[in-house]
Amino acid sequence: MRFPAPGHFRSAADFAAHLQTLSPDWQIDAHVPAGGALAQPITVHGRTLSNRFACHPMEGWDGTADGRASELTLRRWRNFGRSGASLVWGGEAFAVQHDGRANERQLYLDPNVDAAATMAQLLMALRAGSAEAGMQPSDQFVGLQLTHSGRFSRPEGPPAPLLAHHHPQLALKYPHTADAHLLSDAELEGLGDNYVKAARLAHQAGFDFVDVKSCHGYLLHELLGARTREGSYGGDLAGRTRLFERIVAGIRSECPGLHIGVRLSLADVIPFEKDPDSGLGRGMACDLPYVHGFGVDSQGPTKVDLTEPLQLLRRYEELGIELVNVTLGSPYYNPHLQRPAAYPPSDGYQTPADPLLFVKAHLDVVRAAKQASPNLKFVGTGYTYLQEWLGNVAQYEVRNGHVDFVGLGRMLLSYPELPRDVIAGTAVQRKRICRTFSDCTTGPRNGMISGCFPLDPFYKAMPEAKKIKALRDGAK
Ligand SMILES: Cc1cc2nc3c(=O)[nH]c(=O)nc-3n(C[C@H](O)[C@H](O)[C@H](O)COP(=O)(O)O)c2cc1C
Ligand code: SF4
Numbered sequence: 204m205r206f207p208a209p210g211h212f213r214s215a216a217d218f219a220a221h222l223q224t225l226s227p228d229w230q231i232d233a234h235v236p237a238g239g240a241l242a243q244p245i246t247v248h249g250r251t252l253s254n255r256f257a258c259h260p261m262e263g264w265d266g267t268a269d270g271r272a273s274e275l276t277l278r279r280w281r282n283f284g285r286s287g288a289s290l291v292w293g294g295e296a297f298a299v300q301h302d303g304r305a306n307e308r309q310l311y312l313d314p315n316v317d318a319a320a321t322m323a324q325l326l327m328a329l330r331a332g333s334a335e336a337g338m339q340p341s342d343q344f345v346g347l348q349l350t351h352s353g354r355f356s357r358p359e360g361p362p363a364p365l366l367a368h369h370h371p372q373l374a375l376k377y378p379h380t381a382d383a384h385l386l387s388d389a390e391l392e393g394l395g396d397n398y399v400k401a402a403r404l405a406h407q408a409g410f411d412f413v414d415v416k417s418c419h420g421y422l423l424h425e426l427l428g429a430r431t432r433e434g435s436y437g438g439d440l441a442g443r444t445r446l447f448e449r450i451v452a453g454i455r456s457e458c459p460g461l462h463i464g465v466r467l468s469l470a471d472v473i474p475f476e477k478d479p480d481s482g483l484g485r486g487m488a489c490d491l492p493y494v495h496g497f498g499v500d501s502q503g504p505t506k507v508d509l510t511e512p513l514q515l516l517r518r519y520e521e522l523g524i525e526l527v528n529v530t531l532g533s534p535y536y537n538p539h540l541q542r543p544a545a546y547p548p549s550d551g552y553q554t555p556a557d558p559l560l561f562v563k564a565h566l567d568v569v570r571a572a573k574q575a576s577p578n579l580k581f582v583g584t585g586y587t588y589l590q591e592w593l594g595n596v597a598q599y600e601v602r603n604g605h606v607d608f609v610g611l612g613r614m615l616l617s618y619p620e621l622p623r624d625v626i627a628g629t630a631v632q633r634k635r636i637c638r639t640f641s642d643c644t645t646g647p648r649n650g651m652i653s654g655c656f657p658l659d660p661f662y663k664a665m666p667e668a669k670k671i672k673a674l675r676d677g678a679k
Contacts, residue, residue, distance in 0.1 A: 205545075206558065209559070209589050210633070210636065215232075215592060215595050218231070229563060231596045232602065235625060235628065236628050237627050237628030237629075239598055242254050243255065243601070247526060248411075250411075252289035252344055253342060256609055257289075257292050257582045257610040258283045258288040258291045258294075258615055259292055259293075259528070260296060261279070261612055261615070262296050262310075262653070263308075263652055263654060264306050264308045264646070264652050264653050265652045269313050269315070270318065270321070271316060276325070278661070279295075280332070281328045282619040283619070284334075285333070285620060286611070286615050286619045287620070287626065288611070290343070290344050290526075290582065291346065294325055294346075295310065296349075296350040296352075297310045297347055297401065298311035298350055298352065299349055299398050302365060303350065303351030303365070304356060304357065307359050312400065318401070322405055322410065323409065325408075336620075346411060347412075347413050348413075349402065349414060349416060350422075351394050352422065353422030354380055354420065354425055355421060364377070365390075366380065366383050367385075367425040367437075368430075368431055369385070372489055373474055376474050385432075391426075392446075396453065398415060398453070398454070401413070402457070403457050406460070412463060412464050415447060415451065416465075416466050417465050419530065419534055420534075423446065423447055424467075424468050426446055427443050427444070427497035428497040430495070440514065443497075451522055451524075455523075462526070464524065464527065464528065465524060465528070466530060467527060468498070468533065469509070469529045469530070470497075470499070470532075470568050471537070472486065473486045473487055473493060474487050474537060482552060484554065498512045507568065509575075513572070516572055519576075520576060520578060527580070529568060529581055529582065530584040538551050542587075543562050543565075544640075544641050545558065545588075546639060546640050548644035548645045549648055550645075558588050562586070562589060566583065566600060566605070569581050569583040569584075569606045582606070582608040586614070590638070591631060597609040597625075616643055616654065616655040616659065617636065617659060618637065638657075640657050640675060642657055642668075642671045642672070645671050645674050649671070
């Protein structure tokens with residue numbers, strides 16, 4: 204089933220009318236002038252930043268075997284700098300130990316390698332890009348995203364899952380995880396210590412903050428749903444956040460002056476699967492109550508429930524955390540929600556409804572979070588699919604105080620300078636707009652690097668571009 208893509212609408216008024224057929228309360232701004240709400244300053248941890256764009260973390264499956272950056276990695280960081288976004292959230296996921304890598308090319312903390320040098324190189328590349336955008340180093344607030352991939356670990360290529368808890372639907376969807384190793388409390392504590400080590404190096408390298416990544420089905424996110432786990436790190440919300448709190452306390456004590464942010468899957472839905480007849484995604488069958496997710500309605504698990512997530516945000520405030528990057532779900536088990544797209548990745552399914560409805564889900568959860576915890580500074584997700592009208596939607600949300608920063612992922616792979624063009628009030632370059640072909644996800648899912656193969660001339664010229672297009676055509 205095809206839905207009218209945002210790029211199909213010729214005016215903001217036409218697009219706004221379409222949005223209202225999907226959700227009657229959905230409003231956007233008609234014009235995005237230079238110096239509008241997206242160019243308004245904001246203060247974060249005492250630093251005044253000059254615009255409301257944030258660059259989301261995006262890895263490229265292109266580091267070296269021992270976890271250092273390659274030329275491709277550095278090119279991407281330079282582009283993140285060139286975006287002119289005042290907040291650079293993590294750049295990409297950096298694994299705190301070898302067994303927590305999501306792929307064999309992911310950057311990671313190898314005790315035999317000078318990881319601080321790698322981190323400094325990333326920062327230098329970013330700064331070179333931001334200088335091209337006319338920025339000084341202090342104009343961007345920059346974090347490094349720290350991760351352990353848990354159930355989705357593949358440190359040497361093939362899956363090598365490490366579980367926080369047993370999850371019946373994920374065990375069915377990924378049979379290799381059914382009997383995988385359940386991390387012991389001692390193992391969790393050991394890897395928690397490596398978050399602190401990685402944070403210390405990031406601080407030395409000059410990062411302003413680290414993100415204790417708690418999203419997308421990776422370990423700290425999976426722990427948030429570990430109600431059935433026994434021992435200190437499961438059960439009630441205090442147990443399910445105990446490892447996170449231990450990491451935060453460790454970073455506070457070892458790295459005074461380093462700020463902490465959290466990228467959080469604020470809400471989730473049950474894992475989805477492909478309906479073999481229609482090819483559409485559908486929620487997997489489960490017994491009720493469904494107890495294995497975080498921010499999921501236990502009686503209707505294709506819906507969200509923000510009770511616990513809003514409680515967790517209050518706890519972040521008590522812990523002195525100011526920056527929260529709100530995302531939803533997981534790119535593995537419900538990608539239609541995590542990154543709304545016109546075309547699915549090769550291992551996905553056709554979107555079960557208009558992707559704009561999933562964009563709206565992102566706007567709604569971050570609004571609810573901002574309303575509940577107005578002192579926190581929130582980055583929203585889900586804007587890339589809006590294409591030509593991204594600025595109109597983003598400006599409305601920021602102008603009305605629903606969100607503090609507009610986070611961009613895929614759009615910055617195809618068109619890194621888009622934030623600068625929007626802030627300047629110049630027309631966006633239509634040929635460079637991400638059309639959510641998902642090639643940047645399909646590449647890595649098939650053992651290749653990631654990049655914008657259809658639109659970035661640098662990647663377009665690579666042999667992988669043709670192979671990935673063939674996979675996309677096959678998935679249609
Ligand atoms: C190629 C690629 C790599 C990504 N890597 C990460 C990552 O390392 N960490 C993370 O939190 N999210 C990652 N994401 C998710 C993005 O940060 C973002 O949430 C997602 O693309 C939705 O935002 P968008 O609609 O603006 O693209 C990645 C997404 C893509 C497409
Ligand atoms: S490959 Fe390019 S156009 Fe396709 S989703 Fe990724 S960034 Fe967008």
